[in-house]
Amino acid sequence: MQEIKLRDEFIKLGQALKAAGLVGSGVDAKLVIQDGLVKVNGETEVQRGKKLYDGDVVTFEGETIHIVK
Template identity: 75%
Template structure:
């Protein structure tokens, strides 16, 4: 499971996918999110701007990312 360490209080879903290198661009992130291919904490998420906080878990394309606060 990959981890993304928060520098602020939250990171947006599209930014998290890019930071984890699961997508190559914001446009690609938008497409996979709107297609219902991304889950946050086990639920399909359709908002690219969804704010992710400490302990949130994102799943996409067989990969899992955990959001952690330093």
């Protein structure tokens, strides 16, 4: 499990995937999110701009990202 530390109140889903190194670019993030391959807190998420807050958990291709303050 990777942790992403928040610098602000939230991070957007596409940015979190890039920061964790799970996608190479914002375009890649957009595609995998639109294809329904990303889950936030166990629910499929299709909005690239979804705001993630402290405690949120993102899963993609067997990798887990935990958002922490």
